[in-house]
Amino acid sequence: MDHPSRPQTQSTPMISFDETAHTLCIVGESFPENSFTFYAPVLDWLKQYLKNSQALVLDLAITYMNSSSTKCMLDLLDLMEDANARGVKVSIIWRFDRENPRSIELAEEFSEEVTFPFEIVAIS
Amino acid sequence: MDLYSLREQFDASGMMICFNGPFSHSIIEELGTALRNHLADENIGKAAVLDVFATYIELAQNVRNYQTLRSLGQGETAASIITISRWNSGYAVSSGNMVIKEDAASLCERIAELNALAPDELKRRYKEQMRREVPPDALGAGLGLLEIARRSSSPMTCAVRELDGPFTFFSLTAYI
Known part of the structure; x- marks a missing residue:
């Protein structure tokens, strides 16, 4: 299965995958017309990828997400949590905007949902 | 048509942005950009800008998803209103649309x-709802109103205008 790749638009984030670094990047804002259809291919791919791989880093720089995108993000984190329980080395780097307190609050709320390494760093 | 009196009414109520008509996803995007540009000139913090923007997005997408769900996106039930106004020292974001009476x-x-x-309870409910299974054909995650409530500084208000026929006009305002 090809890895997901999407350009950034006004309401959807850029998605890319670096195979050698095992890193899935999601950058931008997320309020698609339909979050479920937007994220479904990413979730399908990640599910397959985590079955056959030893590691995954999720590198996020999302400054705003609408409510249905937060649901999709939680689904993504749940897939990683399951993989973590099977011994796959997973982690998250969540990049936040230091000028916007909402940005770090969002990161902290998601970090409460997982047990694997979750690093929250300011966008420089 | 002389729109001056309409404009005066808008100004008197502190209205900054108003859209009236059937709206699409691209209109939601464009209006969102206009809103942010407008707020950028207001000298308020990034968090406040995001709270107003996020409330606007949830209201607008709620209306659109409702119209799709109830097949109201065509004809006279399609036209909806979204407004963003100054309110006390903050902002009021409103949506108005036709809904089935019940x-x-x-x-x-x-x-x-x-x-x-x-x-704390809103946060708990948000997380609980986020964990709930979404039906396969759902358009939203059932989180929109919770999201708005969490960003609000005062209770939301709603108004129902009774009309002849199966619909009423429903207005919802959130205060940031």
């Missing part, structure tokens, strides 16, 4: 219920 009653009940909840 839906208006349950919406008002749900809003009254959310208005009564403390921030």
Whole structure:
């Protein structure tokens, strides 16, 4: 299965995958017309990828997400949590905007949902 | 047509942006950009800008998803209003659209219920709803009103205008 790749638009984030670094990047804002259809291919791919791989880093720089995108993000984190329980080395780097307190609050709320390494760093 | 009196009314109520008509996803995007540009000139913090923007997005997408769900996206039921106004030292974001009579009653009940909840309880409910399975054909995650309640500084208000026929006009305002 090809890895997901999407350009950034006004309401959807850029998605890319670096195979050698095992890193899935999601950058931008997320309020698609339909979050479920937007994220479904990413979730399908990640599910397959985590079955056959030893590691995954999720590198996020999302400054705003609408409510249905937060649901999709939680689904993504749940897939990683399951993989973590099977011994796959997973982690998250969540990049936040230091000028916007909402940005770090969002990161902290998601970090409460997982047990694997979750690093929250300011966008420089 | 002389639009001056309409404009005067808008100015008197502190209205900054108003859209009236059937709206699409691209209109939601464009209006969102206009809103942010407008707020950028207001000298308020990034968090406040995001709270107003996020509330606008949830309201607008709620209306659109409702219209799709109830097949109201065509003809006279399609036209909806979104407004962003200055309110006290903050902002009021409103949506108005045609809804099926019975839906208006349950919406008002749900809003009254959310208005009564403390921030910690809203967070708990948000997380609980986020964990709930979404039906395969769902358009949203059932989180929109919770999201708005969490960003609000005062209770949400709603108004129902009774009309002849199966619909009523439903207005919802959130205060940031």
